[in-house]
Amino acid sequence: MSNLREQPVPPPLPVTVRGRGRSLRVSVRDGVAVDAAERSLREQLERRAGGFFAGAPVSLELPDGELDLVLAQRLAALLREGGMHLVRVESRGVDVETSPSAPRSQAARPNESAVPEDAALVVRRSLRSGQRVVHDGPILVLGDVNPGAEIVAGGSVVVWGHLRGTVEAGRVFEDSSVSALNLAPTQLRIGNAIARAPEEPGRVPVPEVARERDGAIEVDAWS
Amino acid sequence: MNGTAGGRIITITSGKGGVGKTTASANIGVALARRGLRVAVVDGDIGLRNLDVVMGLENRVVYNILHVVRGAVDAERALIRDKRVAGLSLLAADQHSDKDDVSPEEMIEVCEALRNHVDYVIIDSPAGIEQGFRNAVAPADEVVLVTTPEVSAVRDADRVIGLVEAAGKPSPRLVLNRIKPELVARGDMMTTEDVLDILRVSILGVVPEDGSIVAATNRGEPVALVDGSRAGQAFHNIAARIAGEDVPLLPITVEDTGLLGRISSLFRAGPAADGGRS
Ligand SMILES: Nc1ncnc2c1ncn2[C@@H]1O[C@H](COP(=O)(O)OP(=O)(O)O)[C@@H](O)[C@H]1O
Numbered sequence: 001m002s003n004l005r006e007q008p009v010p011p012p013l014p015v016t017v018r019g020r021g022r023s024l025r026v027s028v029r030d031g032v033a034v035d036a037a038e039r040s041l042r043e044q045l046e047r048r049a050g051g052f053f054a055g056a057p058v059s060l061e062l063p064d065g066e067l068d069l070v071l072a073q074r075l076a077a078l079l080r081e082g083g084m085h086l087v088r089v090e091s092r093g094v095d096v097e098t099s100p101s102a103p104r105s106q107a108a109r110p111n112e113s114a115v116p117e118d119a120a121l122v123v124r125r126s127l128r129s130g131q132r133v134v135h136d137g138p139i140l141v142l143g144d145v146n147p148g149a150e151i152v153a154g155g156s157v158v159v160w161g162h163l164r165g166t167v168e169a170g171r172v173f174e175d176s177s178v179s180a181l182n183l184a185p186t187q188l189r190i191g192n193a194i195a196r197a198p199e200e201p202g203r204v205p206v207p208e209v210a211r212e213r214d215g216a217i218e219v220d221a222w223s
Numbered sequence: 224m225n226g227t228a229g230g231r232i233i234t235i236t237s238g239k240g241g242v243g244k245t246t247a248s249a250n251i252g253v254a255l256a257r258r259g260l261r262v263a264v265v266d267g268d269i270g271l272r273n274l275d276v277v278m279g280l281e282n283r284v285v286y287n288i289l290h291v292v293r294g295a296v297d298a299e300r301a302l303i304r305d306k307r308v309a310g311l312s313l314l315a316a317d318q319h320s321d322k323d324d325v326s327p328e329e330m331i332e333v334c335e336a337l338r339n340h341v342d343y344v345i346i347d348s349p350a351g352i353e354q355g356f357r358n359a360v361a362p363a364d365e366v367v368l369v370t371t372p373e374v375s376a377v378r379d380a381d382r383v384i385g386l387v388e389a390a391g392k393p394s395p396r397l398v399l400n401r402i403k404p405e406l407v408a409r410g411d412m413m414t415t416e417d418v419l420d421i422l423r424v425s426i427l428g429v430v431p432e433d434g435s436i437v438a439a440t441n442r443g444e445p446v447a448l449v450d451g452s453r454a455g456q457a458f459h460n461i462a463a464r465i466a467g468e469d470v471p472l473l474p475i476t477v478e479d480t481g482l483l484g485r486i487s488s489l490f491r492a493g494p495a496a497d498g499g500r501s
Pocket residue numbers: 237239240241242243244245246247350400401402430431432433434436437440454
């Protein structure tokens with residue numbers, strides 16, 4: 001009898017995981033707390049255990065509201081444990097300039113030295129060829145910076161995606177850096193130092209941070 | 224997506240020249256018409272005028288778009304009907320004029336008039352991102368972007384996507400043209416995945432390099448008119464997708480349907496498959 005009754009629709013999962021071509025897309029629903037999102041993703045990855053997704057590139061889609069990079073960090077760590085690489089963090093909505101007080105502390109999380117004492121500009125979309133973003137302080141991009149796109153920042157630049165365009169960081173602030181989930185810029189300028197990404201086709205993307213040291217650009221793992 | 228009554232207006236554009244916009248416009252027009260739909264193909268490359276040649280209708284042009292803009296004739300009456308395919312017609316460009324002779328507003332007016340008579344208005348855009356491009360995109364409900372798998376063409380395509388989005392149009396869908404499977408297999412050509420990794424738009428179709436296109440173009444007979452060519456089949460699939468059918472992409476390499484295809488099919492079957500927004 002009971003199976004004749006209409007079954008209740010299960011509530012939507014806090015995090016959905018979908019295949020998209022050869023990559024995965026992990027989306028966090030609006031209003032989900034960090035812990036709940038983490039638990040949901042862990043469960044779904046465990047259910048398809050056995051390293052099945054190992055090596056798969058992942059795009060992480062955050063809710064549209066206030067930017068929560070702690071959430072991004074924690075989910076990124078989970079994905080890394082599962083052998084996947086996060087290639088992009090996205091969050092739709094308008095570009096915002098964060099106030100020096102509130103969300104900036106979150107923006108500082110992935111790389112403390114990346115965000116100096118000034119308001120960050122958060123660009124919530126990929127930058128395409130011909131597009132240019134200029135800001136006195138740090139710039140945070142949720143998405144890719146494509147070849148032909150250009151970023152000019154007074155402070156540091158953080159790209160939660162594939163950086164293939166041109167970046168100039170540290171126009172105003174010393175000790176600025178440029179970090180990206182995949183650091184492969186056409187040209188990189190920090191202070192007075194200029195570098196270009198070496199040609200490494202087929203390279204597995206690793207998050208990296210570039211800094212200026214004694215007039216040269218040094219690149220380290222960004223973790 | 225189309226808020227206005229009447230047919231759907233689709234602009235075919237690219238940024239870079241010579242990548243196959245005119246070829247795509249003619250063949251998509253033919254393929255839609257062969258599905259029984261009514262199609263008006265509009266040559267938006269004003270001043271160059273070659274869509275009529277590619278479609279083999281050059282010697283039948285009486286009125287062109289400028290006659291319509293200047294009020295000499297109604298848009299519908301200026302259409303040249305293609306006798307080979309029922310429902311297919313062309314609005315030719317004026318080869319003696321300049322692209323600045325038409326404004327975006329006039330282009331919108333002409334296409335709005337045409338959409339009352341057909342299911343699809345297909346506009347062939349000129350190369351570049353100047354006035355002619357803006358004219359061609361202004362009336363569009365949807366933009367289809369054509370590129371070849373070359374760095375410079377993809378770069379221009381990326382630029383065009385930004386401009387189309389800035390114009391308040393939906394994100395374009397991509398036609399990847401002139402793929403050479405041997406080169407892709409050898410790693411000497413960008414793959415579909417490589418191109419999509421940069422452009423990040425949805426794919427409408429992949430058209431292989433096909434020598435019969437050149438021969439067909441010289442005869443004024445779009446490949447989609449003759450059965451049996453690979454490129455013709457690709458354009459028929461594109462037309463089917465435009466018409467809303469779910470047609471799988473023709474595989475280009477073995478790799479495209481390998482392990483990673485498995486991942487996506489597994490997820491499609493899973494409970495989370497449609498849980499989020501897209
Ligand atoms: N898939 C293809 N295979 C072979 N040749 C092609 C293909 N697509 C286009 N061409 C050829 O490329 C040239 C440029 O195409 P065209 O459609 O005129 O480009 P556009 O309108 O973008 O300038 C033409 O000679 C055409 O025949």
